[in-house]
Amino acid sequence: MSLPIELRSRFFKAYKDSIRAMNFTFSNDIKSLHKSKLLLRQTVLNPTEMKEKMFKDLPENKEDLIKHLEDMNKILIQNVAQAQQKSKFKYELKMHNKIELGDNESIKENKGAQYKNKPFKRCCD
Template structure:
């Protein structure tokens, strides 16, 4: 395992520990999955394949930290979301802009690109 592979592996474990902190079955399953992938890729000899697998592991780590939030069911039937300092929080500005002209009929209105293609 190269130094960058070790770094990617350590970062993946840190990400998993942060995201699934209080969910022990999922935490264990995620760690097992990462270890299996590391061992599966340990026999790679092609530099490009090694670099690609490290990049993929880094992307997974970043995705977990940025996009996953653990929810906890409270006694009142509502969920409490456990955000952490690395959770990506948007400002909803992109939602406010009108994208219906490019989205087509699935957005609830016919898009201009669909109309122009029928001409």
């Protein structure tokens, strides 16, 4: 993958940040850590082959691919929590201070917002 100098430095920073995010998120799960790093390596370093096999919506543009990596890092750190099974029906979430927490009230307030100001139709209309 040949990149201009300014994109190359941004790409390597995003790639290193991806590895750091994976190490941080999957620190207690060696199997997931190894698989995620392998997938990252295959996807980023040979994107055309992986696009044909798995990712139909992987960005074509190199700047979009870098942006995709940066967004993935943010999601890994802020939105992914690992769970560890304690007993047959009990799991413990491994939370850290960087996880984005929300409350249920914000979800309840926006419930049905996509249907407001739209005419109601029944199946027989």
